[in-house]
Amino acid sequence: MKVRSLIFWLAKIVAALIMLQTLYFKFTASKESVYIFTKVGIEPFGRIGIGALELVASILILIPATAYLGAGLALGLMVGALGLHLTLLGIQVMNDGGQLFIYALVVAICSAYILWVEKEKIFRLLHQLFPKKS
Numbered sequence: 001m002k003v004r005s006l007i008f009w010l011a012k013i014v015a016a017l018i019m020l021q022t023l024y025f026k027f028t029a030s031k032e033s034v035y036i037f038t039k040v041g042i043e044p045f046g047r048i049g050i051g052a053l054e055l056v057a058s059i060l061i062l063i064p065a066t067a068y069l070g071a072g073l074a075l076g077l078m079v080g081a082l083g084l085h086l087t088l089l090g091i092q093v094m095n096d097g098g099q100l101f102i103y104a105l106v107v108a109i110c111s112a113y114i115l116w117v118e119k120e121k122i123f124r125l126l127h128q129l130f131p132k133k134s
Contacts (some may be wrong), residue, residue, distance in 0.1 A: 012114060015058075
């Protein structure tokens with residue numbers, strides 16, 4: 001296996017595992033998750049909805065044909081999470097040492113890398129959706 005292919009799969013697995021691991025806390029209404037989404041003003045629907053979107057993103061990332069779609073969704077979600085950390089929540093939430101912020105940053109980086117590797121698929125999709133007029 002080539003190094004680039006190994007890094008690509010590692011990025012996909014890391015992004016998906018982090019998002020899947022955090023679903024337990026969102027879907028079981030852990031005190032940290034409830035605190036975060038209450039502070040943001042979207043508890044409980046935001047917590048559950050974002051958890052569902054992260055589940056979809058994780059699944060799409062692991063399917064080769066749809067990895068770029070999952071990465072795009074994941075990157076959007078993580079940009080939102082990072083923005084909330086930097087504006088409303090702070091880097092550290094409930095004395096977590098910044099762990100949730102770091103997770104969001106890692107998923108964002110992995111997702112951006114997946115999108116970069118899959119850029120030809122993205123361009124093909126855009127050309128199909130928006131064909132050039134002759």
